[in-house]
Amino acid sequence: MECLSSVKILQKKTFLVLLVICTASFLLHMNHINWTMEVFHRSPASHSLAHKHTNVAFLKTHKTASSTLQNILFRFAEHNNLTMALPRSNCAPLFCYPKVFSSHFVHPVTLRANMITSHMRFNKTALQRLMPYDTKYITILREPASMFESLFTYYSRHSG
Numbered sequence: 001m002e003c004l005s006s007v008k009i010l011q012k013k014t015f016l017v018l019l020v021i022c023t024a025s026f027l028l029h030m031n032h033i034n035w036t037m038e039v040f041h042r043s044p045a046s047h048s049l050a051h052k053h054t055n056v057a058f059l060k061t062h063k064t065a066s067s068t069l070q071n072i073l074f075r076f077a078e079h080n081n082l083t084m085a086l087p088r089s090n091c092a093p094l095f096c097y098p099k100v101f102s103s104h105f106v107h108p109v110t111l112r113a114n115m116i117t118s119h120m121r122f123n124k125t126a127l128q129r130l131m132p133y134d135t136k137y138i139t140i141l142r143e144p145a146s147m148f149e150s151l152f153t154y155y156s157r158h159s160g
């Protein structure tokens, strides 16, 4: 009889312990779900721009898919209301290429720029003076032989 009751007490204790573990795990799980949902429900508008790098100088190179990336950056700039430095009309579309880049080639309406993505001959000093101090400088490099082939095909079509 005594043995039976101690078994019952043990069962009760085990049950209570299990109940506590289950409840705790359930609560933690709920919290996790809630947290996860919150992450998914953040709309782009409520996203702080502080987490995005909005100042970018993209050195556009020839025959490297750079127009594709430029297009992506244009869309990003439009979506985030950023200012894109564009060439003056007498310099367009390549910032007076093949002259070395100067801030005089930029259309004044497109200053204070967040981004610059058109073809240019790189001048670090001139760009650093033009762009915000935290600008990210990026470019695309391509394996030279295949790039030369691509350039050759492109220009032989355009000059032929």
Ligand SMILES: *[C@@H]1O[C@H](CO)[C@@H](O)[C@H](O)[C@H]1NC(C)=O
Binding pocket: 030, 031, 034, 035, 038
């Ligand atoms: C779940 O998320 C909502 C909205 O962010 C918050 O108000 C609520 O306190 C959260 N609940 C728990 C259990 O974390």
Ligand SMILES: *[C@@H]1O[C@H](CO)[C@@H](O)[C@H](O)[C@H]1NC(C)=O
Binding pocket: 081
């Ligand atoms: C976009 O930026 C311009 C200039 O920086 C500002 O005048 C304008 O209010 C902004 N528009 C929106 C919708 O944030």
Ligand SMILES: *[C@@H]1O[C@H](CO)[C@@H](O)[C@H](O)[C@H]1NC(C)=O
Binding pocket: 100, 101, 102, 103, 123, 124, 125, 126
């Ligand atoms: C680069 O820009 C700086 C500042 O505008 C200028 O002084 C320098 O002469 C330029 N370099 C070349 C190679 O044009």
